Each structure stands twice: as structure tokens, then as C-alpha cells.
Amino acid sequence: MKNLKMTSLVTLVLLGIMGTYASNAEAGWARFSLIVGYNGSDDADLAPLKYADDDAIKYAHVLQSVSEKSVLLTSPDKESSRVFGAIKSDRPNRKNILAALETLRKDMAKARKRGDKPVLYFVYSGHG
Numbered sequence: 001m002k003n004l005k006m007t008s009l010v011t012l013v014l015l016g017i018m019g020t021y022a023s024n025a026e027a028g029w030a031r032f033s034l035i036v037g038y039n040g041s042d043d044a045d046l047a048p049l050k051y052a053d054d055d056a057i058k059y060a061h062v063l064q065s066v067s068e069k070s071v072l073l074t075s076p077d078k079e080s081s082r083v084f085g086a087i088k089s090d091r092p093n094r095k096n097i098l099a100a101l102e103t104l105r106k107d108m109a110k111a112r113k114r115g116d117k118p119v120l121y122f123v124y125s126g127h128g
Contacts, residue, residue, distance in 0.1 A: 030111035030118045032104050033063035037074035038092045038126035046127055053080045055125040057087060063121055069107050071100040074125075092126075 037056020039049040053074045060072040073092040076084065090096045108118035 028116040030108070030116035031063075031067045031121065032108055032111075032118060033060075033067040033070040033121040033123070034097075034100050034104060035060045035063060035070070035072045035074075035123040036092045036097060036125070037072075038124075039075075039077060041127045043127070049126060050077075050079075052125040052127075053077055054083070056123065057084050059123045059125070063123070067121070068111065069104065071104065073097060073100060 035056050037053045037059075039052045041048065053076045056072060056074040057076065057080065060070060064070040072087070072089045073096050074087070074089050075091050076087050076089070081087070090100075104120060108120065111118045
């Protein structure tokens with residue numbers, strides 16, 4: 001329940017912020033997003049998380065609605081797959097993060113070239 005309340009609060013705040021930017025759409029804003037969710041850890045002392053993938057999927061749903069291009073990197077567990085269905089996503093590893101950043105960088109350069117002001121939203125859900 002605590003996780004749901006926090007997710008709801010963060011979503012409301014994020015929607016408020018994006019609403020402010022969306023109202024400036026005439027100004028030529030081009031929004032892009034990269035969302036990474038990882039339940040695991042490289043630290044053996046840290047227990048795997050249960051909801052980092054869920055949070056990343058929820059952020060992706062919100063950001064995809066306001067982004068010109070959005071990339072989600074997560075590996076949904078069985079429960080997340082049951083709740084959210086099939087999710088288009090690559091694994092959240094270094095190679096895929098760098099590839100996504102390079103793709104977004106190129107798309108942001110195109111937006112800048114056409115006179116827009118690119119903005120990148122980056123979300124990470126996982127162990128800090």
C-alpha cells in the first residue's frame with residue numbers, strides 16, 4: 001500500500017510538471033525519455049527488489065504520452081508480466097543503456113536542427 005501511495009504521488013507530481021511543459025508545446029519543446037528499471041543488484045548483500053520493474057513500466061506509460069520518443073529498459077518479472085501483459089522492452093544492461101542514449105542523442109540533435117528545444121527525462125527505478 002505504501003508503494004502504491006508513493007507511486008501515485010510521484011505520478012501526480014510528474015504529470016503536473018509535464019503539464020507545465022506541455023502548455024509550452026507551441027514554444028517548440030521536443031521531449032524524449034529513457035526509463036530504466038532493475039530489480040537486481042550487483043551487491044550480493046542487497047536483496048532483489050520486487051517493484052522496480054513495475055515502477056519503470058508505470059513511468060513509461062506516463063512519459064510515452066508526452067514524449068516524441070521513449071525507451072523502456074526493464075526485465076519484467078512473472079507478476080509484472082501478468083499485471084501489465086506483454087511489454088516492449090530490452091534488458092536494462094550497460095550495452096542497451098548506451099545504445100538507447102545514442103539513439104536518443106541523435107533524435108534530440110534532429111529536433112534541435114529543426115528549431116525545437118529537446119528535453120530528456122531520465123528515470124531509474126532500482127537500488128541506488
